[in-house]
Amino acid sequence: MNYDKLSKEVAYALRHSPKDYELELDANGWVLVDKLLESLRRSDKWSRIEINDLKKMIEKSEKKRYEIVDDKIRAFYGHSIPMKIQKKEMKPPSTLYHGTSRRFLESIMKNGLVPKTRQYVHLSEDIHTAILVGKRRDTDPIVLKINSEDAYKNGVKFYFAHEMIWLADAIPYDFISH
Numbered sequence: 292m293n294y295d296k297l298s299k300e301v302a303y304a305l306r307h308s309p310k311d312y313e314l315e316l317d318a319n320g321w322v323l324v325d326k327l328l329e330s331l332r333r334s335d336k337w338s339r340i341e342i343n344d345l346k347k348m349i350e351k352s353e354k355k356r357y358e359i360v361d362d363k364i365r366a367f368y369g370h371s372i373p374m375k376i377q378k379k380e381m382k383p384p385s386t387l388y389h390g391t392s393r394r395f396l397e398s399i400m401k402n403g404l405v406p407k408t409r410q411y412v413h414l415s416e417d418i419h420t421a422i423l424v425g426k427r428r429d430t431d432p433i434v435l436k437i438n439s440e441d442a443y444k445n446g447v448k449f450y451f452a453h454e455m456i457w458l459a460d461a462i463p464y465d466f467i468s469h
């Protein structure tokens with residue numbers, strides 16, 4: 292089984308187009324694993340898919356994108372559906388990082404970091420992850436340093452996705468350096 296392809300398809304189902312898969316996410320983004328499997332099986336590609344394939348997909352991935360707990364599965368981050376997924380508001384580490392394309396810098400300096408098509412701005416705890424995120428769009432990305440301690444003190448809300456990824460509604464440029 293091609294787990295990368297499966298992961299991409301699951302991203303569509305759990306982050307972007309649950310309706311196309313006849314799925315309804317709950318307030319925290321969870322769906323029943325059985326419902327997801329049922330829906331994936333309608334496509335020839337995944338006609339024999341089982342829960343163990345989803346578990347292997349999660350295990351083999353270099354990125355922590357999904358979790359299965361009991362009979363449910365969810366994406367940790369990345370949602371673009373209109374219904375905003377509720378994330379746990381939390382005090383962030385004092386510094387976070389965001390890797391992005393150099394060509395976006397001018398606009399970010401003017402408007403701060405905004406979620407664009409997703410529900411939240413995505414931030415990393417470590418520089419290495421930020422570089423990988425930035426490299427998706429720029430061979431030589433820029434890593435922005437977020438003074439999350441000051442931002443938090445000044446009322447910017449942060450949300451926990453998982454140990455390495457934090458989310459925020461928007462980050463004004465006052466709290467960003469590069």
Ligand code: HQG
Nearest residue numbers: 356369391392395398399402403404405407408409413424
């Ligand atoms: C940029 C992937 C101009 C922002 C990744 C980013 C991550 C602005 C792009 C996760 C801007 C949005 C999320 C402004 C923000 N002006 N550009 N004011 N504010 N931007 O893909 O953070 O592999 O929605 O810098 O690895 O790149 O799918 O966000 O470049 O973890 O699991 O607008 O998605 O994870 O792009 O990536 P995205 P992102 P997966």
